[in-house]
Amino acid sequence: MLRIISGKVKGKKLATPRGKEIRPTPVRLRKRLFDILGYDIMDSHFLDGFAGTGAVGLEAYSLGAERVVFIESDPEAIKILRKNIERVGAPPNIRVIEAEFNMGVRKLYQEGEKFDFVFIDPPYDFLEKANPLKILYKKDVLEPEGLILFQKGCGQRIKKMFFEVVREIKEGKNCILFLRREG
Numbered sequence: 001m002l003r004i005i006s007g008k009v010k011g012k013k014l015a016t017p018r019g020k021e022i023r024p025t026p027v028r029l030r031k032r033l034f035d036i037l038g039y040d041i042m043d044s045h046f047l048d049g050f051a052g053t054g055a056v057g058l059e060a061y062s063l064g065a066e067r068v069v070f071i072e073s074d075p076e077a078i079k080i081l082r083k084n085i086e087r088v089g090a091p092p093n094i095r096v097i098e099a100e101f102n103m104g105v106r107k108l109y110q111e112g113e114k115f116d117f118v119f120i121d122p123p124y125d126f127l128e129k130a131n132p133l134k135i136l137y138k139k140d141v142l143e144p145e146g147l148i149l150f151q152k153g154c155g156q157r158i159k160k161m162f163f164e165v166v167r168e169i170k171e172g173k174n175c176i177l178f179l180r181r182e183g
Contacts, residue, residue, distance in 0.1 A: 002055055004088070005031055007062030014053055015083045017076060024053045025121055025151060029171035033149065034059055036169065036178075037117070041065055044116035047108070047141065049101050049132065054081040056119050058088055069095045069113070071104035102135045109139035116143050121151035127158065133179070137162035148179040 002014040002024055016024065025033075033056075034041065042064040048057030051070035061068045072078050078098055085094055097104040101122070118141065122132050136148060148163060154175040163179035 002027075002053060004055075004059055004062045006034065007059070007064065009058070009062045009088045012058075012062075012088055014055055014058070014087060015080045016053060017080055024055045026171060026174060029151075029169070029174050029176065030056060030059060032169050032171060033176055034063060036167075037063075041117070045069075045114065045143075047071070047115040047118045049104070049118065049120040050122045050126075051081055051096075052077050052121070054084045056121070057094075058084060060117070060119075061088065061091065061094060065093075065117075067093045067095075069097065069108065069115075071097045071099060071101055073098065073100045073104075101132055105135045105139050105141060108141050113141055114143050114146075115141055116146045117149060118142055118146065119149040119151070124153050124156060127152060127156055131158060131160060131162075133158070133162045134160070142181065144181070146180070148177075150177045150179055151175070152177070 002016045004012045041060055043066045045067045046060040046065040047069050049071045051072040054070055057068045057070050120132050154170055164182045165177050166180050167178035169176050
């Protein structure tokens with residue numbers, strides 16, 4: 001059972017998908033991520049790209065993020081995501097953009113949105129065809145001191161990072177890279 005692990009809605013159960021198309025970030029990896037981010041998540045603006053169930057963004061909300069935006073394109077995932085947002089009380093500081101990731105980032109860029117944290121967990125086979133870091137580099141939606149939190153398979157190679165790796169955490173077969181603009 002997937003649930004929020006800490007914060008103001010700790011213990012809330014989240015809807016999960018049937019099958020393996022949507023794979024939520026494992027609980028232990030999510031816990032480690034938010035333990036590292038600590039109080040920095042308070043009052044932050046958090047983008048959850050390739051949102052799936054929304055577990056990561058909803059955890060950020062639970063821990064005090066001021067604003068959370070989700071980008072998701074899969075209709076089944078969007079249904080689950082909206083159900084999970086309802087389960088945590090449908091707060092007005094949460095927004096869902098129903099679009100392919102690059103289009104969603106372009107929209108946020110055009111609106112002048114900036115984020116302290118951008119979490120992306122693209123389907124691992126997607127990384128064989130495209131690099132979601134490229135659009136984040138071109139359409140700068142990251143605050144100057146912001147972090148990209150990029151979940152990938154530990155063995156996966158990314159051709160071009162566009163950002164500097166400042167930390168990496170591993171949990172089983174999953175890794176999260178902490179990326180920051182160079183300089």
